[in-house]
Amino acid sequence: MNRVAIVRFPGSNCDFDTLRAAQSQGGDAFFVWHRDTDLKGADIVILPGGFSYGDYLRTGAIARFSPIMQAVERHAAAGGPLLGICNGFQILCEAQLLPGALLRNAGLTFVSKPVDVTVEQTDTAFTCDYAPGARLGLPVAHGEGRYVASPDTLRMLEAEGLVVLRYVAATERSPFQPNPNGSTNHIAGICNAAGNIVGIMPHPERAIDRLLGLTGGAGFFSSPISSHQNAASSRIQA
Amino acid sequence: MTFRVHVRVMPRTGLLDPQGQAVEHALSALGFAEAGAVRVGRAIELDVDAGSRDEAEARARLMCDKLLANPVTEDYLLAVEED
Numbered sequence: 001m002n003r004v005a006i007v008r009f010p011g012s013n014c015d016f017d018t019l020r021a022a023q024s025q026g027g028d029a030f031f032v033w034h035r036d037t038d039l040k041g042a043d044i045v046i047l048p049g050g051f052s053y054g055d056y057l058r059t060g061a062i063a064r065f066s067p068i069m070q071a072v073e074r075h076a077a078a079g080g081p082l083l084g085i086c087n088g089f090q091i092l093c094e095a096q097l098l099p100g101a102l103l104r105n106a107g108l109t110f111v112s113k114p115v116d117v118t119v120e121q122t123d124t125a126f127t128c129d130y131a132p133g134a135r136l137g138l139p140v141a142h143g144e145g146r147y148v149a150s151p152d153t154l155r156m157l158e159a160e161g162l163v164v165l166r167y168v169a170a171t172e173r174s175p176f177q178p179n180p181n182g183s184t185n186h187i188a189g190i191c192n193a194a195g196n197i198v199g200i201m202p203h204p205e206r207a208i209d210r211l212l213g214l215t216g217g218a219g220f221f222s223s224p225i226s227s228h229q230n231a232a233s234s235r236i237q238a
Numbered sequence: 239m240t241f242r243v244h245v246r247v248m249p250r251t252g253l254l255d256p257q258g259q260a261v262e263h264a265l266s267a268l269g270f271a272e273a274g275a276v277r278v279g280r281a282i283e284l285d286v287d288a289g290s291r292d293e294a295e296a297r298a299r300l301m302c303d304k305l306l307a308n309p310v311t312e313d314y315l316l317a318v319e320e321d
Binding site: 182 | 306
């Protein structure tokens with residue numbers, strides 16, 4: 001139960017990093033092309049970062065109608081783990097699999113740097129290996145990461161604990177600046193009520209190897225694999 | 239009949255529009271102190287084959303709701319003219 005499909009759209013550019021990150025945590029990871037119509041038996045689906053369809057019209061707006069997205073929506077509706085990273089998060093919002101939208105950074109510039117985030121919700125398919133409140137350094141790299149949603153949606157997200165990652169103010173300990181894009185409530189990632197769909201702007205796949213500096217991202221890839229294994233073993237015990 | 243549909247998509251009022259702000263600052267720097275409340279949106283034009291103007295507008299509205307505008311963050315205006 002560790003087959004990880006990484007969906008490639010024209011313009012995806014974090015696909016190989018994401019593949020490698022999933023493999024590093026024991027995932028049997030493989031690519032699925034956006035024109036494909038089935039997920040090749042995937043247990044876990046990840047929409048990687050990049051610039052699908054050149055970000056034309058709006059980020060993620062065209063990719064969300066790719067043929068593969070019907071299979072992705074079925075996978076998620078059946079409770080399957082689905083992670084969107086950066087452009088993948090934008091696609092999930094456009095597909096209305098997650099509420100809200102991601103708009104042009106408040107500072108108008110593309111921001112590529114490490115930031116500090118806290119893991120606020122660990123009861124999700126992709127964060128269950130983290131300790132609640134864990135503080136991570138993760139890279140962001142986006143021009144359109146300012147999360148917005150209607151006041152009702154924001155109240156719901158906060159009341160039901162659906163904010164997964166939040167940018168935190170830099171401390172003396174950290175050289176990183178907080179909120180890089182002006183997102184509402186410093187939101188960096190959210191999930192659906194069931195916790196199987198998660199969307200995040202930071203790039204955990206770029207933070208899995210000591211060689212590259214940060215290692216805090218590995219949990220996003222180990223979590224669904226280990227929780228699948230736990231679910232499988234508990235079923236066997238039952 | 240073919241109709242030319244003009245779609246104007248604008249960021250929803252009340253949402254921060256950093257592009258509009260940047261353009262406003264640039265106008266101000268150029269001496270256009272009278273310019274204010276600048277907002278930047280998007281214009282889309284397309285031909286629509288339909289039996290009537292109403293049908294063309296209904297189809298265009300569907301296109302806007304489904305793809306051309308984001309219902310969470312944007313509002314749109316339609317204008318339909320006969321080609």
